Amino acid sequence: MSTESAPSEASAPEADSERTKEISLDEFEPYGTLAVTGSYFVLLLVLYALLYFVEFAAHAPHIIE
Amino acid sequence: MHVHRFEKLWIGLSLFLIAAFIGIVLFGFTVMDLKVPGIEEGRQVDPTTVLSDEKFSKPGVRKISDDHYEVYMIAQQFIFRPGSTQPLTIPANTKITFHMTAPDVMHGFEVPGSGLNATIIPGQIATFSTRFPEAKTYGIICHQYCGAAHHNMQGEIEVVPPSEFDESNLISQ
The missing domain is CATH 1.20.5 (Single alpha-helices involved in coiled-coils or other helix-helix interfaces)
Structure with missing residues (x-):
């Protein structure tokens, strides 16, 4: 690689625009966000079940009528 | 879209x-x-005269049958009667029906670590039934802010084995 072909600071914006790729909405796949949201969803369900079935419903004595 | x-x-x-x-x-x-706690339907009490009510004037444990006792309890600033000055003593593995009211302001009745929790509203009688499965001491706390000494409003429930339950302390009907 010669120094002449290396991108200079002046040509950097041009090089960026060359690397920019337009994609459609359906091609955008935020799997990271999906994973974070999914873990939060599972956590919410597990904690809700724990709160309801263990903390609320399982502690004797409880109201029988 | x-x-x-x-x-x-x-x-x-x-x-x-x-x-x-x-x-x-x-x-x-x-x-x-x-189940959730309820109120005695159709039975309202006057908070100003409830302390002279037939049952609430003598709060305590009454016997309905060998397997069923009822507790009339007054929650007032800042004690449970019975419960605070002396523990409420009841037998284990026996159906206990609570009837609770307040002569002054709204109070709460909670046995921490259990499913027993009711709000005691002046003019209404909060009621629920329960069974204490084991003989041990439970605490009672007020969970509704009821005044300056609310944080000191607490009591005790002493659950004893049915064979050791002393019936001489029962309120006569």
Whole structure:
């Protein structure tokens, strides 16, 4: 690689625009966000079940009528 | 309108979550047969005269049958009667029906670590039935702010084995 072909600071914006790729909405796949949201969803369900079935419903004595 | 498939998934999961919350509560109150405290329907008391009411003038434990006792309890600033100055003593593995009211302000009745929790409102009689499975001492706390010494409003329930339950302390009918 010669120094002449290396991108200079002046040509950097041009090089960026060359690397920019337009994609459609359906091609955008935020799997990271999906994973974070999914873990939060599972956590919410597990904690809700724990709160309801263990903390609320399982502690004797409880109201029988 | 075009919706991304991830967003469709999130919308679906959100709806599922709401359905799951409702479903779990319905499951609890049907299959698990959970109960919540109630009030004595059609029976209102005058908070200013409730201390001279037939039952509430002598709060304590009354015997209904060998397997059923009832407790009339007054919650007032800042004690439970009975419960605070002396522990409420009741037998284990026996049906206990609580009737509670307040002559002054709203109070709470909670046995920490259990499912027993009721709000005591002047003019109404809060009621529920329970069974204490084991003989041990339980605490009672007021969980509604009721005044300057609310944080000191507490009591004790002493659950004793049925064979050791002293019936001489019962309130006569």
